[in-house]
Amino acid sequence: MASLNQRVPSYLKAIAPYQPGKPIADIARAYGFQEDQVVKLASNENPLGMSPKGREAMLEAAADLGRYPDGNGFALKQALSKKFGLDPATITLGNGSNDILELVAHAFLAPGKESLMSDHSFAVYALASQAVGATIVSVPAKPDDLGHDLQGFKQRITEKTSVVWIANPNNPTGSFISAAELEAFIAELPATVLVVLDEAYTEYLSEQDSYPAFEWARRYPNLLVSRSFSKAYGLAGLRVGYGVASAEVTDLLNRVRQPFNVNSLALAAASASLFDDEFLTRSAALNRQGMEQIQKGIQALGVGWLESWGNFLLIDLRAVQPDQPQAGQKVYEALLSKGVITRPVANYGLAGFLRVSIGTFDENQSFLKAMPFALEMLRGSTDSGSSLAPASSTASVSSKTAAVRA
Amino acid sequence: MASLNQRVPSYLKAIAPYQPGKPIADIARAYGFQEDQVVKLASNENPLGMSPKGREAMLEAAADLGRYPDGNGFALKQALSKKFGLDPATITLGNGSNDILELVAHAFLAPGKESLMSDHSFAVYALASQAVGATIVSVPAKPDDLGHDLQGFKQRITEKTSVVWIANPNNPTGSFISAAELEAFIAELPATVLVVLDEAYTEYLSEQDSYPAFEWARRYPNLLVSRSFSKAYGLAGLRVGYGVASAEVTDLLNRVRQPFNVNSLALAAASASLFDDEFLTRSAALNRQGMEQIQKGIQALGVGWLESWGNFLLIDLRAVQPDQPQAGQKVYEALLSKGVITRPVANYGLAGFLRVSIGTFDENQSFLKAMPFALEMLRGSTDSGSSLAPASSTASVSSKTAAVRA
Numbered sequence: 001m002a003s004l005n006q007r008v009p010s011y012l013k014a015i016a017p018y019q020p021g022k023p024i025a026d027i028a029r030a031y032g033f034q035e036d037q038v039v040k041l042a043s044n045e046n047p048l049g050m051s052p053k054g055r056e057a058m059l060e061a062a063a064d065l066g067r068y069p070d071g072n073g074f075a076l077k078q079a080l081s082k083k084f085g086l087d088p089a090t091i092t093l094g095n096g097s098n099d100i101l102e103l104v105a106h107a108f109l110a111p112g113k114e115s116l117m118s119d120h121s122f123a124v125y126a127l128a129s130q131a132v133g134a135t136i137v138s139v140p141a142k143p144d145d146l147g148h149d150l151q152g153f154k155q156r157i158t159e160k161t162s163v164v165w166i167a168n169p170n171n172p173t174g175s176f177i178s179a180a181e182l183e184a185f186i187a188e189l190p191a192t193v194l195v196v197l198d199e200a201y202t203e204y205l206s207e208q209d210s211y212p213a214f215e216w217a218r219r220y221p222n223l224l225v226s227r228s229f230s231k232a233y234g235l236a237g238l239r240v241g242y243g244v245a246s247a248e249v250t251d252l253l254n255r256v257r258q259p260f261n262v263n264s265l266a267l268a269a270a271s272a273s274l275f276d277d278e279f280l281t282r283s284a285a286l287n288r289q290g291m292e293q294i295q296k297g298i299q300a301l302g303v304g305w306l307e308s309w310g311n312f313l314l315i316d317l318r319a320v321q322p323d324q325p326q327a328g329q330k331v332y333e334a335l336l337s338k339g340v341i342t343r344p345v346a347n348y349g350l351a352g353f354l355r356v357s358i359g360t361f362d363e364n365q366s367f368l369k370a371m372p373f374a375l376e377m378l379r380g381s382t383d384s385g386s387s388l389a390p391a392s393s394t395a396s397v398s399s400k401t402a403a404v405r406a
Numbered sequence: 407m408a409s410l411n412q413r414v415p416s417y418l419k420a421i422a423p424y425q426p427g428k429p430i431a432d433i434a435r436a437y438g439f440q441e442d443q444v445v446k447l448a449s450n451e452n453p454l455g456m457s458p459k460g461r462e463a464m465l466e467a468a469a470d471l472g473r474y475p476d477g478n479g480f481a482l483k484q485a486l487s488k489k490f491g492l493d494p495a496t497i498t499l500g501n502g503s504n505d506i507l508e509l510v511a512h513a514f515l516a517p518g519k520e521s522l523m524s525d526h527s528f529a530v531y532a533l534a535s536q537a538v539g540a541t542i543v544s545v546p547a548k549p550d551d552l553g554h555d556l557q558g559f560k561q562r563i564t565e566k567t568s569v570v571w572i573a574n575p576n577n578p579t580g581s582f583i584s585a586a587e588l589e590a591f592i593a594e595l596p597a598t599v600l601v602v603l604d605e606a607y608t609e610y611l612s613e614q615d616s617y618p619a620f621e622w623a624r625r626y627p628n629l630l631v632s633r634s635f636s637k638a639y640g641l642a643g644l645r646v647g648y649g650v651a652s653a654e655v656t657d658l659l660n661r662v663r664q665p666f667n668v669n670s671l672a673l674a675a676a677s678a679s680l681f682d683d684e685f686l687t688r689s690a691a692l693n694r695q696g697m698e699q700i701q702k703g704i705q706a707l708g709v710g711w712l713e714s715w716g717n718f719l720l721i722d723l724r725a726v727q728p729d730q731p732q733a734g735q736k737v738y739e740a741l742l743s744k745g746v747i748t749r750p751v752a753n754y755g756l757a758g759f760l761r762v763s764i765g766t767f768d769e770n771q772s773f774l775k776a777m778p779f780a781l782e783m784l785r786g787s788t789d790s791g792s793s794l795a796p797a798s799s800t801a802s803v804s805s806k807t808a809a810v811r812a
Contacts, residue, residue: 049472066455237670
């Protein structure tokens with residue numbers, strides 16, 4: 001490998017793989033719990049699981065798994081077309097929306113090109129950009145909501161900017177950009193810059209906050225809208241997402257797409273889930289109730305949070321123990337010992353915060369019940385010889401590249 | 407897009423997407439058949455479908471699809487480790503072995519690097535190489551079996567050669583390289599060249615032809631062995647494969663791998679299928695019987711073929727109608743009209759041939775029953791104004807790049 005290694009570009013060797021939320025089985029093994037004693041609020045999944053209509057269609061498709069999937073995803077594209085009035089030629093199907101993000105990086109980024117993203121945004125934007133050798137330009141977050149500063153984005157557009165990544169709502173901050181502000185930003189961008197509008201959490205928006213992103217994709221040839229079936233539709237385990245863009249961008253993405261990137265069961269389940277409005281409504285309602293439940297609970301504990309438009313909440317621990325720069329990690333570890341998996345977000349430049357997904361009523365209660373213990377552990381801890389800067393400064397200003405390598 | 411387009415490298419725009427075997431549903435739609443009237447012998451799938459043990463494990467895992475898959479594939483790596491004595495740190499899991507091939511291209515190829523492959527080899531080697539801008543060097547096939555000419559490979563190794571792709575058995579020719587010849591070739595290669603040994607069809611080899619590829623992967627740090635669950639294991643619809651290489655190469659591939667590239671059901675089904683020896687034995691036996699059945703049948707029709715070590719047969723149509731340079735396409739179309747899907751291989755530089763997968767006894771009979779009509783259509787056809795060169799010359803000498811763009 002020494003000899004092989006010298007041929008590998010240094011930007012690849014510098015990649016630290018994505019750190020997923022811990023699987024329940026891992027934590028049960030490590031802490032000696034039964035699997036059903038463990039509560040996972042770590043990966044923004046739908047606590048109701050998958051849509052019943054999706055499950056039914058999946059089991060029907062399970063009869064024929066010896067065959068390759070339909071590489072063109074005819075039925076799912078037809079379903080998306082029927083549901084949203086989309087031209088199938090503008091749809092790219094992905095092995096999760098993660099796959100769509102990677103296809104964009106492969107097609108539009110390369111060494112010498114710049115990839116623009118907010119300080120605290122989904123780790124895969126940076127990973128996918130780094131994997132193709134592009135230069136990551138991280139835009140400092142807005143101080144109030146730690147979300148996208150679109151003025152800051154504009155100021156950093158250069159001749160080399162090729163892709164701009166915007167998640168709305170944003171993960172892990174939960175922040176939201178209004179339709180008017182977002183469209184004005186897209187409309188003003190140079191035509192040579194592709195905007196990826198990542199709408200993984202869009203199904204959780206109220207009707208009032210919703211906006212016609214697919215209409216924008218028709219209007220702006222440099223806009224790609226990405227959507228996921230892993231969140232509100234509850235198909236995270238099956239892997240399926242999609243991108244909507246101009247036919248030209250779509251054609252290009254399909255050239256770099258793996259021929260059978262989406263499996264047969266995901267195709268079937270997604271096609272049916274699209275029309276399970278009852279399930280989607282029920283999932284969004286459960287999320288609203290759970291969001292309120294968790295906010296009330298942590299408010300009673302004297303802890304703050306950032307307002308969230310997603311199915312998760314970013315809890316602000318900076319004031320609980322100002323001498324502890326790794327507050328999120330400390331609370332995360334204490335909760336783990338109680339069988340509750342949440343997500344520390346130091347790798348997002350947010351070491352003073354903890355992200356918790358909204359679960360069922362009972363899951364949320366387990367989290368809230370374990371929190372007093374975790375906060376006690378945090379209050380009793382101090383920075384023991386760590387060389388890290390104080391939480392209050394690292395939390396919101398550490399750069400994306402540093403975060404990804406942490 | 408015009409403005410975006412100018413930023414996209416020309417090698418991406420030149421890619422012609424992979425042409426998969428036609429799905430049964432498409433043909434039924436186009437020709438007005440019922441789906442159960444159509445026979446598909448086009449994608450080298452297992453006609454028995456998936457392993458019963460795999461199905462059972464899959465249905466059990468289907469209870470929890472709202473959760474993300476285990477991104478590290480702990481259980482499947484443990485199963486592979488138990489089955490083959492592999493160190494889990496040497497295993498990369500892929501969304502089909504196609505994914506493994508793409509990861510190799512992303513990590514080890516780039517503009518200015520050379521990617522070496524045989525004239526008639528799996529289309530994805532060229533597609534994945536082209537997608538990262540590498541130079542494709544196509545090695546003329548051996549005249550006898552149209553398979554890999556390893557002497558020819560050696561002569562084309564340069565300072566720029568980064569990846570050498572060898573499939574054994576080879577698709578679409580069915581040819582096979584003996585263990586001794588193959589290991590000698592690998593041992594002599596410069597340490598800076600990564601060999602990808604694609605063993606998608608290895609489960610169809612007789613015990614006598616088998617060789618210890620995983621031992622080689624331990625011995626040669628520049629060897630990656632790729633395996634698939636899509637062929638003998640019958641899991642094509644679920645998408646799962648794996649690569650075995652040094653821990654260092656594996657670490658690098660995992661840096662460019664999508665965090666949740668393999669879905670939960672594929673992980674579960676593959677883990678269980680590995681231990682379904684009865685199913686694998688039955689599948690290989692059915693293949694041997696079917697191979698004999700088809701060979702006898704086409705011999706009776708006076709048509710030749712290339713000896714095959716896989717689960718498919720490359721039928722040589724060049725002598726049937728020498729004036730028809732697109733013999734494979736003509737027979738393919740005639741068979742389609744009878745509801746039998748096979749695979750024309752002009753895009754592999756083999757316009758005078760037709761690839762047929764080995765199916766069940768009844769499926770093979772349907773194919774053989776339709777062949778006299780198809781051959782009659784071929785005999786009655788001539789090159790009508792096409793500008794293509796005669797079949798006898800294009801069939802075995804057209805270059806890989808030309809083939810992929812065809």
